[in-house]
Amino acid sequence: MKRIGVFVCHCGINIAGTVDVERVAREAEKMPGVAFAMDYIYMCSEPGQSLVREKIKEEKLDAVIIAACSPNLHESTFRAAAEEAGLNPWQCEIANIREQCSWIHSDRKKATEKAIKIVGTIVGKTRLNESLEPISVSITKKALVIGGGIAGIQAALDIADSGYPVILVEKDSSIGGHMAQLSETFPTLDCSQCILTPKMVSAGKHPNITLMTYSEVEEVSGYVGNFKVKIRRKATSVDWSTCTGCGLCTEKCPAKVPSEFDRGLTTRGAIYVPFPQAVPNKPVIDRDNCIYYKTGKCRLCEKVCEIGAIDFDQKDLIIEEEIGAIITATGYETLPIADLPHYGAGEVPDVIDGLAFERILSASGPTTGEVRRPSDGMIPKEVVFVQCAGSRDPERFKPYCSKICCMYTTKHALLYKHRVHDGQPYVFYIDIRTGGKGYEEFYHNAEEEEGIVYLRGKVAKIFRDGDKTVVWGTDTLTGRNIEIAADLVVLATAIVPTESTADLANKLRIQTGPNGFLSEAHPKLRPVECINAGFFIAGVGQGPKDIPETVAQASGAACKVISLFSRDHLEQDPAVAWVDEDLCSGCRTCISVCPYDAREFDEEKEIVTVNEALCEGCGSCVAACSCGATQQRNLSDSQIKSMVTASLGGE
Amino acid sequence: MYKKLGLDPPDNPPIRLDRTKVRGEFGLQVDELSGQHLFACYQCGNCSSGCPLAQEMDILPSRIIRLAQLGQKEEIIQSKTIWICASCFQCTVRCPKGIDIQAVMDTLRQIALDEGVDHFGPDQIDSKHAAEVPQPGLVGVYRKLST
CATH class of the missing domain: 3.40.50 (Rossmann fold)
Structure with missing residues (x-):
């Protein structure tokens, strides 16, 4: 004994x-x-x-x-x-x-x-x-970063700087993400592009980073240290290896498509580069909107391209890569105004969202930074900012706080005031949340020195009246309702995960929470890791956060990957499932219940084996096995019987 | 519309805000006469919570400041609050933003007097009761009229 x-x-x-x-x-x-x-x-x-x-x-x-x-x-x-x-x-x-x-x-x-x-x-x-004895697994020291916003760029750069190769996959044709759209950043008012583009260029040029833009992850199999990833490189219809990025094709394209980058405030061609500082600075043809793909006629871009880089027959490519660790940094979108019927459902022309206002404020934006409203180009003198447009509204929209709106709305009001000195910005809010270094001071300055009027209360209704946009709100501090005939209304719409997050999370078998954001393994102590080994997360895909926090999280995730790659072998918990080959009937029930794809059918022996590196020891197959062939190490049937006996008071 | 229908005007109509109200004459006048900056107030309510006479007021001191920020002159000068205020400086001492609220109250009384708004004066106390009013109270009432 x-x-x-x-x-x-x-x-x-x-x-x-x-x-x-x-x-x-x-x-x-x-x-x-x-x-x-x-x-x-x-x-x-x-x-x-x-x-x-x-x-x-x-x-x-x-x-x-x-x-x-x-x-x-x-x-x-x-x-x-x-x-x-x-x-x-x-x-x-x-x-x-x-x-x-x-x-x-x-x-x-x-x-x-x-x-x-x-x-x-x-x-x-x-x-x-x-x-x-622990299970020893070898590691492929190459990382995959999904998402080319500031989180993905930062994570890729940190891993690449440590000497490990990185593949940075981005679904759009350029990296940069939402940060590239922003005008200036709170609380220091640095120009967003000025601080972002050097990082974009570094990521584009880094010898250890392979950029795969206009690409999406198709399939992921394998386990920590040994993933196999299939990446779909969507057809750009332009041979990027010969294209010089001269821009002639994009100038001549006769199609007019609302620009995603400018939030629909300008148009782009069907062949386009999303913005001038794009990395890589190569165009793609948006086949859904291309006149040639729709009608069979045009091919103007082909005619103007002197080097013959246009390739209408280009096909999607599937690229297979072996990867050791994966960082998901899929970022965010904002709740469409169309979803907010009480705020005009997108039908009132001078009601725009925060990202559209960023473009209006941006020196590279549709009005080169002059504040003009979309309907008639007038310089608005009364501008109302509405916070929590869809956030903190558990009954109708999203229950959570989108976290960045208090600060960016203050920034918006401040920048507006700097551009239109005789204009008056108003901010409707429920609470002002300014947790962050220098944030409270930024808000105080805006309220005290810049004369921005903060009104405590939610806006009930926004509607058009002549050329004015009328806002019905309240100010609980005076106990009076407020009515403002505004020239422009900017909504701080709720931050939501990107549309593709759920689908990607399924492919990766990583978790998402009730609001669709990616789940971390532990809310305090493992904030950059997923529950499944080898998967890490960074940026707003995990939850609303500002740029400093995003960058910190991205560096944190990169550090976890680097620490993983610093070892030659991984040791895994050996308390996993095993199979008594003489008992296994090869019924494959275990394969259907395994959530980790750890059970594999051995054609030769006609039994189902266990991939120990993939097995997380959950016990599903042990319970499902009808012939008792599958057992879990140190949790055998006899051990469980002995535990049950003890719990019932026997010995 | 209300008159046409033979109705009394609403008790609590919405404030129709525009930049002339926010940056209007009244706000500037209060700032200038008091030497304070109304927009420094972030409505924490500390002046109200520490005011020994708040229970007698129709509008709390913090709300007076708020109404002033939004240019609501009429409501302020018609309020009892500015006359109930004893200028005890509790609010001024407590204000986390360093606003001399007492000075704002003085200013508001001055504006009300200029507008000829009816107020409570020492002459309204009959001689029988005047004898019972504590001296500091009487002095305070005179002081309010002389600032």
């Missing part, structure tokens, strides 16, 4: 306040297989860990159980301590008597009985634990 040691933690009063820990230790000592038991105030402290190490040696223990908090917190701590004392780490188990006992009960007697049973089940399991 094994000699098991049981160590019961008080966790201060977290456990000892509800559970009689001394009694748990005394009862544990009587359990079959237990050679030693004790309690201690903080097992996770260094003295606590030394106790475990000393007792393993003194008492000649060959397994230990720590009755303490959740294994999510300290399993690795105690397995390391056990290993230091010469034990196999898989001979150390955690009995969770805190989250699953002391924290949720108040009756001391009953809680103590339950704690004893919990320890009993783990003793039952540990008696039959095998010593295991």
Whole structure:
């Protein structure tokens, strides 16, 4: 029989306040297989860990159980301590008597009985634990970054600067993302393009970065360190290897398409470069709007292109790559005004969204930075900004705060005031949230010195009256309703994940939350990792955030990838499924239930094997296996029976 | 419209805001006479919460400032608040933005007097009651009329 040691933690009063820990230790000592038991105030402290190490040696223990908090917190701590004392780490188990006992009960007697049973089940399991060795997996030291906004660019640059190759995939023809559309950035009012374009150029020129723009991830298989990725390079209809980017084709194209980059305030051709600083600065043909693709006639771009780079027959290409880690940085869109019927549903011409106003303010925008309203080009003198247009509205729209609107609306009002000195900006808000370095000061300056009028209340209705846009709101600070006959209304529409996020998350098998944003593994302590190993996230795709936070998160995700690539082999938890080949009937039920694609049919042996590197040890296949061929290491049927017996009070 | 229909005007009509109100004569006058800057106020309400006479006022001091920001002169000069204010400086001392609210109150009283708005004066206290009014109170009432 094994000699098991049981160590019961008080966790201060977290456990000892509800559970009689001394009694748990005394009862544990009587359990079959237990050679030693004790309690201690903080097992996770260094003295606590030394106790475990000393007792393993003194008492000649060959397994230990720590009755303490959740294994999510300290399993690795105690397995390391056990290993230091010469034990196999898989001979150390955690009995969770805190989250699953002391924290949720108040009756001391009953809680103590339950704690004893919990320890009993783990003793039952540990008696039959095998010593295991970690699974060693090799790593392909090449990263994939999906999304070429500031998050993707920053992550790609950080990884590339560390010497590892990166593929940066972007669905549009240029990298840059929304940051390229912005005028100036709060709170310092740096010109957005001026600080972004050097990074875009670096990403475009970096020897370790392969840019794949106008491309989308088609399929991902494999596991951490060893992904196989298929990328669809959409047909650009232009041979980028010969195109010089002279721009003649884009000038001559007779098609007129609303420019996505300028939020529909200008038009572009069907062959176009989204904006002058695009990286790469090469055009694509938008086949849905190209006159030749629609009518079979035109080909004007082909005629003007002296080097013959136009290729109407170009096909999509599927490129396969081997990748070690994947960062998803898919960014955001904003809630369409069409979804907001009370704000005119997009039918009122001088009601625009924040990104459109960014273009109006931008020196490279449709009005070269002069504030003119879209309907008639008039310089607006009364401008109303409406915050929380779709945010913080759980009944009708989005329940969450879009986080950046308070600051960018203040910036908008401020920049407007700088351009139109005799104009009056008004901001309707529910709360002003200015958490960030220099943010509160920025807001105070706008309110105090720049004369921006903040009105506390939601806007109920916006409608057209002659050439005015009437805003009906309220000011709860005076208790009076407010009516403003505005010349222009700017809505801070809710931030939403990009349309493709859900589909991509499915392909990658990473999680999204209730509002469609990508989920992190832990909201505080693992904010850049996904639950699945080898996947990382950065930027607004994970949740609304501003540029500094996005850049920090991107560098954080890059750092995780670099740390992964700094090793030659990965060690994975060996407590995964295995197959008794003599028992397996080859029915393949396990393949259908495995969420990780870890079960593979072996044609030769006619059995289903386990890809240990992919298996996360969830146990689905073990439960589904009708012939008992699939078992989980250190969670065998006999171990589970032994645990059930203990939990029912038997031995 | 209300007159036509023989109705009383609404008690709480919407404020129709435009830049002439926000940057209007009234706001500038208050700023100039008081030496304060109305738009420095971010409506935290500390002046109201610390005011020992707030319970007697029809409009809280912070809301007076808010109405002034939005150019609502009539409502302010018709309010009891500016006369109930004892100029005790509690609000001025408490203001996190350093606004001398007492000075704004003085200014508002001055504007009300200039407009000939009816107010409560010491001459309205009959001699019988005048004897019972504490001296600092009487002095305060005279002071309000002389600023």
